[in-house]
Amino acid sequence: MSAPPLDTCLDTAHHLADIAGAIAREVWFGPAVTDFKADGSALTEADTRIETRLREVLESRHPDHGILGEEFGGAALDREFVWVIDPIDGTRQFGARLMNFGVLIALCHRGRPVLGIIDQPLAGARYAAAEGLGVTLNGTAIAARQTTALSQATVAIANPASFPEEMREPADAIAQAARMTVYDGGCLAYGALARGQIDLCLNGPDLDPHDICAVVPVVEQAGGTITDWEGRPLTLASEGAILAAATPALHAQAFDRLTRHDPVWIP
Structure with a gap:
């Protein structure tokens, strides 16, 4: 079977986001019930319902593609194309009926993320990107800001509690050097970078x-740079800490501050 063009896959991704958004809104406005997995992470009805339905659609539309989801794991991950799903990114916030969560949908080609959607179904805000097709917010083309100096940058740093002690010093160094810092924006911070509101994540x-793959095309198609904390490109196999910036120059400045510190956290 020949590979489908990315615009066809992007149509599929939008369809998936529509389905996920409808379920997320239904559950969010209903009674708040949050369970917890064995590892302590949160789980809601929306997580399992969304992923189950999206897998059904993908198995019908693209039966030759693999699927990796947060809740039900991977299937056929050796395929040329693999979809990656995070049904609710920010489940704790969703469970508390806060709005800083999103639905993440990605497609990887030979392990490299080439398509991504970040969708906030309550706000009706959808960032969609595919390699060679650019990135849009609700259908309007967007681009990252051309900030090159950390001293002029608006920086989004994840929940400070997610940084182990040995990683807090380099993260704090970036925050102190920035013009303004916001915290715990989740996947939506990467969308804000793509539209020129945040300069570094x-x-x-x-x-x-499943946390990483969808944000990669959104950042890159907006003109940004995104890597792990060792400067390596992000792939289907990536996990751990990541750094995204609006420009290569800004990424280099932030990366320099990260690597000035004792790299005991590097695996």
Whole structure:
């Protein structure tokens, strides 16, 4: 079977986001019930319902593609194309009926993220990107800001509690050098970077591929740079801390501050 063009896959991704958004809104406005997995992470009805339904759609539309989801794991991950789903990124916030959560949908080609959607279904805000097709917010083309100096940057840093002690010093160094710092924006911070509202995003080591893959095309198609804390490109196999910036120059400045410190946290 020949590979589908990315615009066709992007249509599928939008369809998936529509389905996920409808379920998320239904559950969010209903009674708040949050369970917890064995590892202590939160789980809601929306997480399992969304992923179950999206897998059904993908198995019908793209039966030759693999799927990796947060709740039900991976299937056929050796395929040329693999979809990556985080049904609710920010489940604790969702469970508390806060709005800083999103639905993440990605497509990887030979392990490299080439398509991504960050969707906030309550706000009706959808960032969609595909390699060679640019990035949009609700259908309007967007781009990252051309900030090159950390001293002029608005920085988004993940929940400070997600940084182990040995990683807090480099994260704090970036925050102190920035013009303004906001915290715990989750996946929506990467969308804000793509539309020129945030210049740099920093996450600690608690990320998995389903957290990472969708934000990569959104940042890159907006003109930004995104890597792990060692400067490596992000792939389907990536996990841990990541750094995204609006420009290569800004990324280099932030990366320099990270690597000035004792790298005991580097695996």
